[in-house]
Amino acid sequence: MKQMLTDNEFLDGLTNLFLREGITGLTVGEIAARLRCSRRRLYGIAPTKEAIFSVMVDRYFRARLDEGEALLRGEQDLTVALAAYLDVGVRSSGRVSAQFVNDVENNDATRASFDAYQQARADGLSQLIDEGVRRGIFVACHGAVVAELMLGASMLLRRPAFLVRANVTIEEAFREFYRVILGGILAKAAAPNEGGRTVKIVKSGSKRQATSKAPARAKPK
Numbered sequence: 327m328k329q330m331l332t333d334n335e336f337l338d339g340l341t342n343l344f345l346r347e348g349i350t351g352l353t354v355g356e357i358a359a360r361l362r363c364s365r366r367r368l369y370g371i372a373p374t375k376e377a378i379f380s381v382m383v384d385r386y387f388r389a390r391l392d393e394g395e396a397l398l399r400g401e402q403d404l405t406v407a408l409a410a411y412l413d414v415g416v417r418s419s420g421r422v423s424a425q426f427v428n429d430v431e432n433n434d435a436t437r438a439s440f441d442a443y444q445q446a447r448a449d450g451l452s453q454l455i456d457e458g459v460r461r462g463i464f465v466a467c468h469g470a471v472v473a474e475l476m477l478g479a480s481m482l483l484r485r486p487a488f489l490v491r492a493n494v495t496i497e498e499a500f501r502e503f504y505r506v507i508l509g510g511i512l513a514k515a516a517a518p519n520e521g522g523r524t525v526k527i528v529k530s531g532s533k534r535q536a537t538s539k540a541p542a543r544a545k546p547k
Contacts (some may be wrong), residue, residue: 348425350381387443420497448477
């Protein structure tokens, strides 16, 4: 006798199917056959194939947000927390196929879910960075500015056209991006600027100011 899957098992299986194959090449009948369920159970989620996909995409992104927030609550070492928080995004992107990314981007509802997910991730990152700066662990910087830069870059990196042009998977793109960002945030030395000048961020009251110092010139003999 076939054992009925629990709701969570069923939804996990449906989500994983979409992550692997997207939605374009599947019919509701094929989905039901693959999951060994009735069409009625699928239509209990939403009335159309596209709407079912949208619900599952939103569920997937919400689970990743919960995972990242749990890491931040449970980790006291902010350098470890930052690396782990970014790694959630890398591992999340490693589970999705190119077809899934294409289908998400080509649907208004799922694209909005992806945008909301990345915005929420950026908000959490901003708070984490500000706390690390306050404790003197990270280089002095404005968390919201760094997070907004990362959000903008992330929205560009996820574009299917870019991934094809760069010949990388979405996981590889985010792993490389986060590696560079993580190294910059954790660096203690002042960052070199163009022309041999050195830029250092100093705190002044509640504001941060940038000061620059040119290298000393040799005195004429």
